[in-house]
Amino acid sequence: MEQEHAADGPLAGVTVLEVGVFMAGPFATMQLADLGARVIKVENPAGPDPTRSTGPFLDGPGSQRHSSPFLRLNRNKESVALDLKSDAGRAAFLRLVAGADVLVENLRPGALRRLGLGPDELAQLNPGLVYASASGFGQDGPLAALPGLDIMAQARAGLMSITGSPDGDPVKVGVPICDLVSGLYTALAVTAALLHRDQPHGDGRGQQVDVSLLESGVSLAVWEAGTYFATGQVGRPLGSAHQTQAPYQAVRCADGWVTVGAITPKTWDGLCAALDLPHLHADPRYADSSGRHAHRTELIAAIEHATTARDTAGVVAALEAAGVPCAPINDYGQVFTDAHLAERDFFWDAEHPDLGPVRQLGSPMRLSGTAARRGGAGPVLGADSRAVLGEVGYSDAEIDALLGTMAR
Structure with missing residues (x-):
C-alpha cells in the first residue's frame, strides 16, 4: 500500500x-x-x-x-x-x-x-x-x-x-x-x-x-526479584519508600509533600545541611544508606520534624540549592500546565x-x-x-x- x-x-x-x-x-x-x-x-x-x-x-x-x-x-x-x-x-x-x-x-x-x-x-x-x-x-x-x-x-x-x-x-x-x-x-x-x-x-x-x-x-519487579532470589524475602507495601535505600520517599511539609532522594554521601550531606540537621549527620546509625534504611522509621520522623515546619516551596528550594534530588507531588492539573513541559x-x-x-x-x-x-x-x-x-x-x-x- x-x-x-x-x-x-x-x-x-x-x-x-x-x-x-x-x-x-x-x-x-x-x-x-x-x-x-x-x-x-x-x-x-x-x-x-x-x-x-x-x-x-x-x-x-x-x-x-x-x-x-x-x-x-x-x-x-x-x-x-x-x-x-x-x-x-x-x-x-x-x-x-x-x-x-x-x-x-x-x-x-x-x-x-x-x-x-x-x-x-x-x-x-x-x-x-x-x-x-x-x-x-x-x-x-x-x-x-x-x-x-x-x-x-x-x-x-x-x-x-x-x-x-x-x-x-x-x-x-x-x-x-x-x-x-x-x-x-x-x-x-x-x-x-x-x-x-x-x-x-x-x-x-x-x-x-x-x-x-x-x-x-x-x-518490572527488579528490586523484588533481587531480594527474593538472594534471600527468599518477599516484598511488602512500603508506601512511597524505596525497597533498599533511605531517605528515598515522600516526606510531609506544612502544606503538602515533597519527595527526596538523599542516598549518596554527597546528597545526604546536602540534605542535612539544607534542613539544618547536624545531629542526624553525626549519628552513626545514619552513616550510610544501608544503615539509614535499617533505621528508616526513626530517620523519617526526624526529617519530618524539620520539613513540617516549612512549606513545600521552601523545602524544595533549600534542597535544590544543596543539590539534593527532590520534587513536589503534583496533581494532574499542575502536570498538564507545567512550565517545564510547556517549554x-x-x-x-x-x-x-x-x-x-x-x-x-x-x-x-x-x-x-x-x-x-x-x-x-x-x-x-x-x-x-x-x-x-x-x-x-x-x-x-x-x-x-x-x-x-x-x-x-
Missing part, C-alpha cells in the same frame, strides 16, 4: 494493521504511528473499539459525541470499518494483510484463529508479516483462555502486593501499568522483528510476537474534523533527525474505509456494496 499519509519518521514506509480494543494494542500502535508508521485501525462497524464508548465525551456537530480518551489513544491512525466475521469483510481484510508489514491484535487468544486469520494462515499469504498479539496471560499456558484485564494482571504479577501503605487495603498502580507496559513491549518487539526481517539473515520473513500483561508486570513543547494539538484542535500528550521519544509524528486525533469510525479499500483494488461500486452490506 502507498505511504502518502505517513510522516517522515523512522518507521515511515511501514504499514501496520491494528485489530485492537481498549488499551494494550492501541497503545502499542500509537507508539508505532508516532514514529511514522502508517497505522490502519480495523474495527467492526457494529461493535467498534469499546474505548469509543468511554467518557468523558466531546460534542461534535449534530448529535455526534466523541470519546476524549479515544481521541488521544488513537491519534495518527486511519479507521477502516470491516466485519471480519463476514465473508466480504474477511476478504477485504486479507487484501489489506497482503500489503502490510505488521498486524497488532489484542483480542482474546484464538479469536482471530477461529476466523481463519491466525498467524499461520496469514504467513502463507504474506510471509513477511510480523504478527503481534498482546493478551492478558499469553497465547498458551493454563491461564491463556482467561479474560486478562489490567487489574487482574497487576494482581497476579504481584504489583498490588507491594503497592500502597503497610497494613492498608490492596491498591493498584494509579495508571493501567500492565496494559501500558505490554503496549510498549509490543511496539519494541515489533520494531525488533522488522529489523530482523530486513537483515540478510532474516530472509525477509516475519515472525509471531507474543506479549502478555502478566509477564510485562512481572518484568519543551510536550503538549500539542491534533486536528479532528468535527472538534478542531484536540490537546495531546506528547511522545517521550525525542529523535534528533526524525521527530515524532504530530498528525490527526483519533479518527471517526470508518473515516478512511473508502480510501484504503480503493488502494487495495476495490472499485467504487465494490466499495459501495461492501460498506452497504456491513451497514445492514
Whole structure:
C-alpha cells in the first residue's frame, strides 16, 4: 500500500494493521504511528473499539459525541470499518494483510484463529508479516483462555502486593501499568522483528510476537526479584519508600509533600545541611544508606520534624540549592500546565474534523533527525474505509456494496 499519509519518521514506509480494543494494542500502535508508521485501525462497524464508548465525551456537530480518551489513544491512525466475521469483510481484510508489514491484535487468544486469520494462515499469504498479539496471560499456558484485564494482571504479577501503605487495603498502580507496559513491549518487539526481517539473515520473513500483561508486570519487579532470589524475602507495601535505600520517599511539609532522594554521601550531606540537621549527620546509625534504611522509621520522623515546619516551596528550594534530588507531588492539573513541559513543547494539538484542535500528550521519544509524528486525533469510525479499500483494488461500486452490506 502507498505511504502518502505517513510522516517522515523512522518507521515511515511501514504499514501496520491494528485489530485492537481498549488499551494494550492501541497503545502499542500509537507508539508505532508516532514514529511514522502508517497505522490502519480495523474495527467492526457494529461493535467498534469499546474505548469509543468511554467518557468523558466531546460534542461534535449534530448529535455526534466523541470519546476524549479515544481521541488521544488513537491519534495518527486511519479507521477502516470491516466485519471480519463476514465473508466480504474477511476478504477485504486479507487484501489489506497482503500489503502490510505488521498486524497488532489484542483480542482474546484464538479469536482471530477461529476466523481463519491466525498467524499461520496469514504467513502463507504474506510471509513477511510480523504478527503481534498482546493478551492478558499469553497465547498458551493454563491461564491463556482467561479474560486478562489490567487489574487482574497487576494482581497476579504481584504489583498490588507491594503497592500502597503497610497494613492498608490492596491498591493498584494509579495508571493501567500492565496494559501500558505490554503496549510498549509490543511496539519494541515489533520494531525488533522488522529489523530482523530486513537483515540478510532474516530472509525477509516475519515472525509471531507474543506479549502478555502478566509477564510485562512481572518484568518490572527488579528490586523484588533481587531480594527474593538472594534471600527468599518477599516484598511488602512500603508506601512511597524505596525497597533498599533511605531517605528515598515522600516526606510531609506544612502544606503538602515533597519527595527526596538523599542516598549518596554527597546528597545526604546536602540534605542535612539544607534542613539544618547536624545531629542526624553525626549519628552513626545514619552513616550510610544501608544503615539509614535499617533505621528508616526513626530517620523519617526526624526529617519530618524539620520539613513540617516549612512549606513545600521552601523545602524544595533549600534542597535544590544543596543539590539534593527532590520534587513536589503534583496533581494532574499542575502536570498538564507545567512550565517545564510547556517549554519543551510536550503538549500539542491534533486536528479532528468535527472538534478542531484536540490537546495531546506528547511522545517521550525525542529523535534528533526524525521527530515524532504530530498528525490527526483519533479518527471517526470508518473515516478512511473508502480510501484504503480503493488502494487495495476495490472499485467504487465494490466499495459501495461492501460498506452497504456491513451497514445492514
